[in-house]
Amino acid sequence: MPVPIIIGAVAAAAGLYGIAKGVSGAKDHSNAKNINQSAKNRVDETSTLINQNREATNNVIEDYGQRKLRAFNGVISEFIETFGRIKNVELSASPELEKLQAGDFTKTTLADLRQDYQMLKDAGLGLGAGMGSGAALAFGAYNGTMLLATASTGTAISSLSGAAATNATLAWLGGGSLATGGFGMAGGMMVLGGIVAGPALAIFGHILGNKGEEALNNARSNMEQAKTFCEDGALMVAKLQAIEKVTSLANNVFSLTSGRLRGTVHNMKDALEHYGENFRDFPQESKEAVFMSVKYAQLLKAMIDTPILDQDGNLVLSTEKRVIDIAAVSAGEKSQLDAVEA
Structure with a gap:
């Protein structure tokens, strides 16, 4: 065979191989692009879902914190003032409250409620005062002791407004990123119970400059x-x-x-108006109103002392059962979730 024919055949084969590789490379690039887009869509959908749940969780915790503050400035303050006017109060023990370890009301719970309320007023959160979102988030997530004890040391409760920032989970819940480094979504995963996100998703870079096979592997x-x-x-x-x-x-x-406490406080006021301040002069119905008022105040104090999250930002697993038990006592029923969710 003449040499030129051989050379021509080799060149033709090389050309065909090059065309095949080119087609294969283009196909790999196309597949890589599709895979990358699919990966990005998955991440975007998950990120959106996380953010929606973060905002919903943040909102409900904030709302709970605001509710606690309104109660202190409203019905709890009113109860403290009204109950404090009654002389010679004699309270019967309640096995239900003892099971909740609510303590001796007259010596412990009432004093604690008064102290907590005074601390809130000292912090500028008394009647008519508002509570910022960070403070409300912390007040909803923590128990009263975790937030208010600092006041007894003479430290202003500026920690209320800064409490969220001291807890990585609350900082992330409130702002979507972590103050210490701004780790964003991955940071949120790390603080919520030790979940560790995968490597940083720098996965959507340009692939067109890569060879087709390399781009496909990267995708x-x-x-x-x-x-x-x-x-x-x-x-x-x-x-x-x-x-x-x-x-x-x-x-x-x-x-x-x-x-319920609001209703019983109203009944106590009626008793004071009609029978004076001596508990012994109250008819049995009014004495029962005083007892029920004390019972509901104890239950609210138990709620205030029950944290949603611990200091590390994890859900306190025992809280749900305790809240259900408190609800059952409040409703005068056995511990049944239906009594709460009805």
């Missing part, structure tokens, strides 16, 4: 990272939903109990 790696992110995100959403559920339950029980 597949991106998809694996996106899957890890979505799996962690699902766990994170579950934790947020659990926090929201317990906080909503507590908010509902607190609202119902404070409403």
